[in-house]
Amino acid sequence: MVIGLIDYGMGNLRSVLNALDRLGVAGRVVGEGDQLAGVDKALLPGVGAFGDGMRELRERGFTEALPAYVADGRPLLGICLGMQLLGTVSHEHGEHSGLDLIPGVVRQIETDPTLRIPHVGWNELAVERPSRLLDGLDDPPMFYFVHSYELKPDDPAALTGTTDYGRPLTATVEHGTAYGVQFHPEKSQRCGLRVLENFLAL
Amino acid sequence: MLKTRLIPCLLLKNGLLVRSEEFTFHQIVGNPISQVDRFSSWAVDELIYIDITREGEYDMRRDDHKVKVKRDILDIIEDISRSCFMPLTFGGGIRTLEEIRARLAHGADKVTINTMAYEHPEFITDAARLFGSQAIVVSVDVRRQAKGEWEVYTRWGRRATGRSVQSWVQEAERRGAGEIFLNSIDRDGTGTGYDLELVKTVTQATKIPVIACGGVGKFAHLAEGALLAGASAVCAANIFHYTEHSTIRAKKVLLQAGVDVRP
Numbered sequence: 138m139v140i141g142l143i144d145y146g147m148g149n150l151r152s153v154l155n156a157l158d159r160l161g162v163a164g165r166v167v168g169e170g171d172q173l174a175g176v177d178k179a180l181l182p183g184v185g186a187f188g189d190g191m192r193e194l195r196e197r198g199f200t201e202a203l204p205a206y207v208a209d210g211r212p213l214l215g216i217c218l219g220m221q222l223l224g225t226v227s228h229e230h231g232e233h234s235g236l237d238l239i240p241g242v243v244r245q246i247e248t249d250p251t252l253r254i255p256h257v258g259w260n261e262l263a264v265e266r267p268s269r270l271l272d273g274l275d276d277p278p279m280f281y282f283v284h285s286y287e288l289k290p291d292d293p294a295a296l297t298g299t300t301d302y303g304r305p306l307t308a309t310v311e312h313g314t315a316y317g318v319q320f321h322p323e324k325s326q327r328c329g330l331r332v333l334e335n336f337l338a339l
Numbered sequence: 340m341l342k343t344r345l346i347p348c349l350l351l352k353n354g355l356l357v358r359s360e361e362f363t364f365h366q367i368v369g370n371p372i373s374q375v376d377r378f379s380s381w382a383v384d385e386l387i388y389i390d391i392t393r394e395g396e397y398d399m400r401r402d403d404h405k406v407k408v409k410r411d412i413l414d415i416i417e418d419i420s421r422s423c424f425m426p427l428t429f430g431g432g433i434r435t436l437e438e439i440r441a442r443l444a445h446g447a448d449k450v451t452i453n454t455m456a457y458e459h460p461e462f463i464t465d466a467a468r469l470f471g472s473q474a475i476v477v478s479v480d481v482r483r484q485a486k487g488e489w490e491v492y493t494r495w496g497r498r499a500t501g502r503s504v505q506s507w508v509q510e511a512e513r514r515g516a517g518e519i520f521l522n523s524i525d526r527d528g529t530g531t532g533y534d535l536e537l538v539k540t541v542t543q544a545t546k547i548p549v550i551a552c553g554g555v556g557k558f559a560h561l562a563e564g565a566l567l568a569g570a571s572a573v574c575a576a577n578i579f580h581y582t583e584h585s586t587i588r589a590k591k592v593l594l595q596a597g598v599d600v601r602p
Contacts, residue, residue, distance in 0.1 A: 151446045155421050185471040257548050259342045259601045279601050283473045301340050326424050
């Protein structure tokens, strides 16, 4: 099984590679869309701004290759910005089209104005719908988040998990074989490694 | 809800862990890698490493520096990130975007910047634009002034800036800082607790998360930082350097005091 790690210049691949390594899997760094051909499961990590992320994906041929990859029934896991890029459109610094693999809109977190933005730190995950990605977690499961924007899926059935920050924020989504987690599984100790292990076992 | 974070701060000097008093005296306490193995299996939420190595400068009080370990900071970051699946922050002496890039590429998630941020505030903006605000923690060292104000110091706490802490953290936020790492120079190494008025002043002055540091001598001080002063994360250095003071016990004290932490 080939695990592809998508490199589009938006963040720290090493942490994800380290986590895969801990799970006994060697990730293959994939820097261009057509290199997805031999990949069985792909991870799309990333931090930074949405518009930059889409531009970098486009320049490397991923905006065409990733929808084709998912249409093929192969699993894709977006992490943090990588999850938001799966949406249809983002309102982060302007309006930007996303990959539209999980139809939905990305907006700045709207919550109790006394709460600090970004939402940074460990928070509990509330599982909203059964998902193989979320099997066998600690009770309560806790993950490390750092984000100022949130993907709201159009179809409520795509929302598998939320986290409470004044109100429930989107934490995990899935639609077909496209999966997304807003938190950083590679930075969330045992719970995070379990999510990655579940993804590898899909 | 979001948990208050417990963050040990580890000081590195010439590749070794040291403890610090009033930013001046440094005593070697161990190896950075074996320490992180302990923290990974403990209840720690995040780690901050500050490299205080300064070329050509030595402590007056000890001569441990005969033991020169010329390990590159990037090698240390790489080793730590391989075994440590939690957010890792590295700082100390960072002056260029390239230095930030190298640290992130070797496994750091965030960097702290201090003197460079203060002297060239546009550096915060450039760094945040390139790496995202979430990766840019602005470190602020302050001393209490006689009149009950707090003045920002740079250059390892040696240069007074004449600027109030409120004014500087507000600018840092506006320039793109993702978090504030707040250190009280007066309390460093004293064990007398956080300067709670200072922490409260800063948490009220900014909307971004504030990591309180400096002065923790017992675990109850950590709880005060969160409950009385509104810190998003409570940080301490020296108290975790001795094995008998475990982070697990610190978490227990925080929970008993009513602080919402990850157990």
